[in-house]
Amino acid sequence: xxxxxxxxxxxxxxxxxxxxxxxxxELSAFKQRVEQETxxxxxxxxxxxxxxxxAFLSNDIQSKGKMYLRSDxxxxxxxxxxxxxxxxxxxxxxxxxxxxxxxxxxxxxxMFKKINHLISGSVSGKLFDDKEFNISYYKSGxxxxxxxxxxxxxxxxxISEVNLYFPQQDATVSKVKLIEPSGDFTLITFINKELNVQxxxxxxxH
Amino acid sequence: xxxxxxxxxxxxxxxxxxxxxxxxKVAGTKIESSKERIVVPYFNxxxxxxxxxxxxxxxxxxxxxxxxxxxxxDKRKRLALLSEFGNxxxxxxxxxxxxxxxxxxxxxxxxxxxxxxxxxFQLLVHSNYEIKQTYSFENGSNLVSKLHGKRIILRNNxxxxxxxxxxxxxxxxxxxxxxxxxxxxxxxxxxxxxEIPVKIxxxxxx
Numbered sequence: 414x415x416x417x418x419x420x421x422x423x424x425x426x427x428x429x430x431x432x433x434x435x436x437x438x439e440l441s442a443f444k445q446r447v448e449q450e451t452x453x454x455x456x457x458x459x460x461x462x463x464x465x466x467x468a469f470l471s472n473d474i475q476s477k478g479k480m481y482l483r484s485d486x487x488x489x490x491x492x493x494x495x496x497x498x499x500x501x502x503x504x505x506x507x508x509x510x511x512x513x514x515x516x517x518x519x520x521x522x523x524m525f526k527k528i529n530h531l532i533s534g535s536v537s538g539k540l541f542d543d544k545e546f547n548i549s550y551y552k553s554g555x556x557x558x559x560x561x562x563x564x565x566x567x568x569x570x571x572i573s574e575v576n577l578y579f580p581q582q583d584a585t586v587s588k589v590k591l592i593e594p595s596g597d598f599t600l601i602t603f604i605n606k607e608l609n610v611q612x613x614x615x616x617x618x619h
Numbered sequence: 620x621x622x623x624x625x626x627x628x629x630x631x632x633x634x635x636x637x638x639x640x641x642x643x644k645v646a647g648t649k650i651e652s653s654k655e656r657i658v659v660p661y662f663n664x665x666x667x668x669x670x671x672x673x674x675x676x677x678x679x680x681x682x683x684x685x686x687x688x689x690x691x692x693d694k695r696k697r698l699a700l701l702s703e704f705g706n707x708x709x710x711x712x713x714x715x716x717x718x719x720x721x722x723x724x725x726x727x728x729x730x731x732x733x734x735x736x737x738x739x740f741q742l743l744v745h746s747n748y749e750i751k752q753t754y755s756f757e758n759g760s761n762l763v764s765k766l767h768g769k770r771i772i773l774r775n776n777x778x779x780x781x782x783x784x785x786x787x788x789x790x791x792x793x794x795x796x797x798x799x800x801x802x803x804x805x806x807x808x809x810x811x812x813x814e815i816p817v818k819i820x821x822x823x824x825x
Contacts, residue, residue, distance in 0.1 A: 463704075463705060467687070467699060467707075469689060469691065469697050470668055470687065470689065471666075471668065472668060474670065474685060474687070474705070476703075476705075490704075492703060495672075495825055496683075496824075498683065498703050500703075500704075511674075511681070511683050514681075516681065570724075571724070572706075591705070593707055594722075595707065595710070595721070599704070599705035599706065
């Protein structure tokens with residue numbers, strides 16, 4: 414009896430974890446849908462939940478906040494819980510507000526540009542034709558999963574893979590998983606996402 | 620003339636030795652104590668995951684992040700420092716008295732920096748010290764021990780609560796850690812190095 418239970422459990426897990434590659438037709442339809450959506454995309458405003466998984470911890474480390482993105486590339490990542498902390502990527506600068514304490518970092522550095530490009534590109538779905546990643550597409554449960562493996566040596570040292578999850582009928586990302594070379598990862602889930610809403614420009618002020 | 624110069628030089632060296640190079644003196648009156656060991660209660664409950672918000676001031680550059688410590692078993696502890704975004708900056712495993720680097724980001728991976736980080740974080744989480752000498756003073760006691768041949772002074776208040784830990788050389792203080800704690804939980808920890816300009820403030824993450 415216990416072998417039947419074990420078999421059923423393993424079978425269920427294998428079904429849950431199943432990822433099948435998109436057919437050429439499915440891929441073309443998916444890319445077209447995302448391209449159309451991103452062309453008309455002017456802004457995104459969303460809440461997010463961030464969960465850091467480390468193999469040696471029993472509990473993931475949780476944070477929450479809001480994210481604002483504008484088509485001109487301005488991006489604000491605002492943590493509201495448990496810490497108040499925000500980072501604005503704007504005009505090649507990184508503006509940090511650490512619970513009221515403000516500082517600025519020059520965004521000219523190659524690594525910062527890549528991080529900004531990766532975050533805004535992940536959220537808006539503009540990374541698909543990026544030469545810096547080796548990209549593959551899968552169906553995973555109710556999502557389309559896009560796996561990006563960096564080609565860039567510098568980025569590879571920090572991130573071994575980026576997974577973007579698109580709900581099947583949605584053209585924007587609902588989850589981003591950043592996997593580190595150790596296998597530990599950060600999962601960011603977007604909730605209450607609003608597209609093309611008016612974002613007060615002062616949001617991006619330091 | 621030469622005699623005068625010789626007298627001047629000898630006097631100068633004598634003054635230098637007796638003033639500038641004054642031995643570091645442990646405060647209090649030396650007493651006999653039957654206590655052979657002290658166990659630091661912080662970061663010392665097996666299985667418990669300790670999460671702290673970290674503000675790090677290195678050479679006048681401020682960083683903020685999350686410090687995670689877990690006592691895996693009687694011999695092993697794991698310590699990781701993460702950025703607010705969740706990416707791992709460093710990940711150390713302490714086994715008995717040794718520190719193994721599981722991961723350290725490339726920008727920090729310089730021999731001298733790694734050696735200092737290993738030493739500082741071991742001082743922060745090391746929990747078992749053999750008492751060599753005990754000094755008593757009005758508000759508590761100073762217990763003198765050694766770690767890797769370096770002199771350690773553990774200061775208890777009158778309630779036998781550990782309030783600070785110093786690493787000192789023959790001449791001067793090298794590192795000081797202040798614990799703001801009750802029982803086994805340190806709500807806040809302030810770390811200061813007198814070797815290089817490094818300050819770390821830790822506040823328990825709610």
